[in-house]
Amino acid sequence: MSNVAITVNGTLHTKEVEDRTLLVQFLRDHLGLTGTHVGCDTTQCGACTVIVDGKAVKSCTILAASIEGASVSTVEGLADGEKLHDVQAAFHEHHGLQCGFCTPGMIMASVNMIERHDGVLDEATVRHELEGNLCRCTGYHNIIKAVLSAAEKHRTAHAVAAE
Structure with missing residues (x-):
């Protein structure tokens, strides 16, 4: 022990x-x-x-x-009380989940990816970086849309903060 x-x-x-x-x-x-x-x-x-x-x-x-x-x-x-983290909100908005089993791992991998790339992502990068996370329901289409949406929001927020 x-x-x-x-x-x-x-x-x-x-x-x-x-x-x-x-x-x-x-x-x-x-x-x-x-x-x-x-x-x-x-x-x-x-x-x-x-x-x-x-x-x-x-x-x-x-x-x-x-x-x-x-x-x-x-x-x-991730959430701040009732306010979802931007990635959680994007998964909800873009229907990036079905059964929900993979969702926590997908969200955490996505949060880390967006942070590491400062929100500058394209579809190929997202697909490559999520290769180690399996989803058996969605075929990834909506997950990719959710990650790209959250990345754009991250990038925009950081650009505004820098001004």
């Missing part, structure tokens, strides 16, 4: 966990944050994608103890 201290969505959590506890288990079982989904347990589907210290990662293959002291963002930490 190890004591692990990880900041999740801005709150420091210190828990005693088995050394083999995966980050996805830490989030779901120890913190009750069930928005991060367990899909394949082999990093193939991306349903468990979260952001660790600014990088999108698949939490099903990372030991919680290995990220001691890290900062983790999950889908639960």
